[in-house]
Amino acid sequence: MILTLTVGPMSHGGHCVARHEGRVVFVRHAVPGETVRAVVTDGGEKARFWRADTIDVLEPSDHRRRHPWKQADALRAYNHGQVPVGGADYGHITDVHQRRLKAHVFRDTLQRIGGIDISALDLPELGPEGELTTRQLPGADASGMHWRTRVSFGVVEGSLGMKPHRSHDLIPLRAMPLAVEAVGASGIFTWDFSGAASVDVVAPGGEGPLSLIITTEDPSRLPKGLQKLAEETPEVASILLRSPEGQDYQVLTGEREITEELPVPVVGDSGDIQESVQLAPEGFWQIHRRAPEQLVSTVDRMAKLGTGGTAIDLYAGAGLFTAWAAHRVGHSGQVLSVEAAEGSSAAAERLFAARAGVEVVCAAAEKIARRLERSDLVVLDPPRTGAYRKVLEGIDQAGPGQIIYVSCDPASFARDAKGLLQLGWQLRGLEVLDMYPNTHHMESVALFERR
């Protein structure tokens, strides 16, 4: 069914809200205020709301532009009888307006879920009229391309592919322009990955050479020439073969680990300096090429942590914020680094082995939250699901002077911010960062202090 709709505001998740005969319709690939023709992709008489995708624009917004990635461009795709791949659902919007919409979505989500009215707060990061803005990362251009250092692909008839939104059907890709240049330059879009279920591509430091993690039920079904091809391709450093359950079969070529630069070096107790961390390519590392340094400098601006101080880094990964905290507290201070994934925690363990004042614990935050010791600062950077009440209560009991909450999801952040306010905290600082250009995603860094 095709509807003609005048769409309202952008909502969290990348769709504009419209109404058809009283029913809410979430419309993708539109810009607020536009009148579009949209195909219903998810509907039904009894459904509370429908989903639709824009196939044609009758009255365009001034903020619409030609999508810079052809295969993700809904208008071009539907015009050719195809569907767009997911992953760049804001690409049809000018970059300045993308950031404006993200600020609106963040503000509205915080109000709706968290009951927090940002404009009523005195936050140093707000504009002159109390408005929230989304900060562009340095080095970004208006096209918003070439920032992803990590990309996951499906495999369709041997080619790398991606799925359309809410679909299981893979579309073979000719390129993935959100990925850093090293991914396209490697030539992997012309490689034969028959026998693989998926391929994860990692470009350490945003430069490469690449690490490929190939997931397969049966390594013997992969093309025989893959190892030779990789060894003859200087842009590819390593290939790791894994089972769908995440077990290693073998390193087909290259090293098992990659190296990522740390924004702040780790100085061991005897003065040795480590400027990078060694981690497994499938372990967590921030996906925007400038994210590590930008997140650390944002946290650094907000925190009051000083020499001899104490800090806790929850959801610590391989130790990005732990390294920063260790630098701030110096050798007379203490930092606790908590991470649930064994591989990432082992990477942090190695990184801080020569720092007696840094303790690395491999545990779920909720399991140890009640046992956290008193500290000056808690940094938490949970996955998209957020931190939940138990962890917030544990942090509260540890009695820090400041909490810095790094989040990639406004909805779970809003829920947790509400929880912290109920525990007696107040929001004292807030930055929204455009860490995922051309997508509806955003990152936020928030500072809480005791009321």
Ligand SMILES: C[S@@+](CC[C@H](N)C(=O)[O-])C[C@H]1O[C@@H](n2cnc3c(N)ncnc32)[C@H](O)[C@@H]1O
């Ligand atoms: C968004 S990442 C942040 C990692 C790190 N702060 C960084 O910037 O590199 C979230 C991390 O939380 C870890 N994690 C997920 N659930 C967890 C839990 N319940 N307890 C502790 N860590 C968890 C993940 O393995 C991942 O490393």
